[in-house]
Amino acid sequence: MSNELKRIYGKLVNGEQPDTVTLCNSENRVEWIPLLSCGQEDNNLGIVDSGFWGIKISSCLIILDSESSYLYVLKLLEITMDQIENELNDLSSKYGLAERDYLEFPFVKIIRFAFRNEQNDYWLNLAFRWLDSLENRFQKELVVELLNLENNKNISQKMRHMAKKRRNQISNA
Numbered sequence: 357m358s359n360e361l362k363r364i365y366g367k368l369v370n371g372e373q374p375d376t377v378t379l380c381n382s383e384n385r386v387e388w389i390p391l392l393s394c395g396q397e398d399n400n401l402g403i404v405d406s407g408f409w410g411i412k413i414s415s416c417l418i419i420l421d422s423e424s425s426y427l428y429v430l431k432l433l434e435i436t437m438d439q440i441e442n443e444l445n446d447l448s449s450k451y452g453l454a455e456r457d458y459l460e461f462p463f464v465k466i467i468r469f470a471f472r473n474e475q476n477d478y479w480l481n482l483a484f485r486w487l488d489s490l491e492n493r494f495q496k497e498l499v500v501e502l503l504n505l506e507n508n509k510n511i512s513q514k515m516r517h518m519a520k521k522r523r524n525q526i527s528n529a
Contacts, residue, residue, distance in 0.1 A: 362407035380416035426469035433482035471501035
């Protein structure tokens with residue numbers, strides 16, 4: 357749970373009426389505010405009242421509260437980080453949030469999930485594209501994952517070399 361996301365949610369509730377939705381694989385219902393598009397649906401990624409990001413799939417919500425839940429937002433890697441940041445900045449302006457509030461978006465967690473769980477060059481390339489767009493202080497959080505990729509014989513040699521190159525660049529910055 358993020359106290360910062362709970363604070364942001366509180367500010368959003370002042371301007372928007374939250375939706376109530378059922379959690380996937382549960383009868384429990386939660387309130388959330390949909391904010392961004394992830395995939396083909398409009399505004400199916402948002403903040404849950406408990407202080408987590410969530411994604412609405414069909415008619416139920418998955419809370420992004422564990423590493424495995426990030427599988428459901430992997431498709432975001434197909435969008436440039438700049439596009440997401442622009443959308444987040446627009447939302448910050450609309451709701452009167454501080455500029456730094458968009459940093460609560462789980463960019464690092466999505467990249468980490470891809471680096472730990474994907475062996476497909478397509479998704480890894482997209483995760484590297486996002487990594488290159490991150491500020492250095494956030495890139496440093498992913499050095500261990502890059503080292504693991506570098507030593508993972510189940511991924512292509514091209515991806516292992518890319519991981520080594522990026523890890524060295526981050527370490528030397």
